[in-house]
Amino acid sequence: MALRRLLQGSVLPRVTGRALAPAVAPFSTESGETIRATLFPGDGIGPEIAESVKQVFNVAGVPIEWEEHYVGTEVDPRTESFLTWESLESVRRNKVGLKGPMATPIGKGHRSLNLTLRKELGLYANVRPCNSLPGYKTRYDDVNLVTIRENTEGEYSGLEHQVVRGVVESLKIITRQASLRVAEYAFHYAKANGRERVSAIHKANIMRKTDGLFLKCCREVAEKYPEIQYEEVIIDNCCMTLVKNPGLFDVLVMPNLYGDIISDLCAGLIGGLGLTPSCNIGEGGICLAEAVHGSAPDIAGKNLANPTALMLSAVMMLRHLQFNDKADRIHNAILQTIAEGKYRTTDLGGKASTSEFTKAVCDHI
């Protein structure tokens, strides 16, 4: 473990293909075959950074044909949201997608966009690899972990009601089925990416039945993967250790609420949401990579946005499609550009514009 980290850290731009691949894809990728992928550019800075990704993919020669879909202006009754049925069908058909930041319109009578995607596509696991970017200094240098969060149930079931005035109950639901599913994915991911340890994060000393069930499912799956170490960490200790010594963690698997908080905490350790890739895995092998930052309407259209998060998420998508070679090249190009420091966008402390940064990445490929 230590040797692998040493090798990864010492030779600056050489990142192995194992760091970011979401899953073994059900694709046969013969060269020359174009894959169709759905692209949701999103709002605000979305279209600009989506352009950056398309440019980089062109230069790298990635055989992907994009099907662009936009969020509509009226509610589609079939999906009860601003995302049309056609958009969702497109993702179901293509099985891969890339999504930019979407701002949910305010108002009633429709579901939130993220909720729609999640429910309609059955996206059950959110995967975020958090790796310290060499050359971009934060207070933490040795972060190299992956957070896998159960995305469908838990505390975010949305089942609340007022019992009497001034007393509200909110239900947290944990099912065996969902817990097994996400645990299976976590171990599968760990195995496919050469990770050595999976840690289940819980609070089962207090929430004995709910988190207890989650842990039981993780243990069952752990038995099927004897080559992967398995441990259980209480969330208090996890938070403390992440903040003091994040290098101790490898793969983290957790229920919904803890996952939300811990994955954002880990994003903070490496430099924020503007640098964090993310990917949602759904039933039937669907992989929807997304940028988790906001749509930043104040800098939209000004060529100032940082496309790193969307680019890294697109790299995750490529690895899912098993274009490992291209993914490595693009990933290394991004890391090199950031490490050199000449072209950095304003949020990283530089003065480059989006197009300059994109051009620098293309040049490095």
Added chain:
Amino acid sequence: MARRSTPLLRRLLAPSPSPSPYPSTPLAGAVSRRTVTYMPRPGDGAPRGVTLIPGDGIGPLVTGAVRQVMEAMHAPVYFETYEVHGDMPTVPAEVIESIRRNKVCLKGGLATPVGGGVSSLNVQLRKELDLYAALVNCFNLPGLPTRHDNVDIVVIRENTEGEYSGLEHEVVPGVVESLKVITKFCSERIAKYAFEYAYLNNRKKVTAVHKANIMKLADGLFLESCREVAKKYPGIQYNEIIVDNCCMQLVAKPEQFDVMVTPNLYGNLVANVAAGIAGGTGVMPGGNVGQDHAIFEQGASAGNVGNEKIVEKKRANPVVLLLSSAMMLRHLQFPSFADRLETAVKRVIAEGKYRTKDLGGTSTTQEVTDAVIAKLG
């Protein structure tokens, strides 16, 4: 702990504990050595009883350290010790009786068996005595290097309801529900406590931590209560932050936070993150307080009692419990003893010679304790 306590600063700057009225250091030369004095009522010096629960794991070691230091200071407290362990089904009635009588308790951690049939005794104690506010004070200790500077955060966490209601059941095999209960009554009183604390301690800002964009009714009710109380304290800034963003900000820019008020579960996480960035659970003091009683213990992670290796080698860190007992002395209105204890501990940490393993040193508990006793003024 009063960070802005001037007597403390002066003691740290003073060259020696000799009783000369004018100090020789130029820095402290402009002001007199003592502040306006604390005038007790006759009889305030009578020893106060404090219930002491050593607990599990490293508990007995660190509470032993506190006892030694209290004796060395001749502090006006006497301890009534009770043996309680994490695997007992309930807290014994005599312990509760003793705490009700003494009103103050100092305790080491009680380890809860994971997934077992026993409910956490830490939680039981809090509910039984209605200690509805848990307070953790996270601040940088001079001389202890951490990745973050300018940390001075107090996390006030609702301690009785929320996700820790303990109401779970299996709906059908393979489907389990857990109820998170938020009431206006509890949310209001914790908000009131937080603002009152800020007011009494000259704190400028209170931040409410929530996830009301997802849990609209439950956390929405919590926020409503906070907003109502905020109106009554116009001199204190109030803002709200979503819990995942909060954790990210804590790791990036902790200086923006002052006092934070949170429901039960988020408070646990936020307190642990804040304690971690300021130095770890081995040094951050805290306590639980209710209308009538107070229990002082390790600030964050009260269920974490270390592992057997530390207990065997007697290398547990007593700093956290020593600082919590300084909080306790202040709570009991013995400010001079609290100041002496706090100064001694801070001097030992700043010197860096005697530190336990979690702070990067190799000392044993006894060595650190002796060092603190030696530095008592």
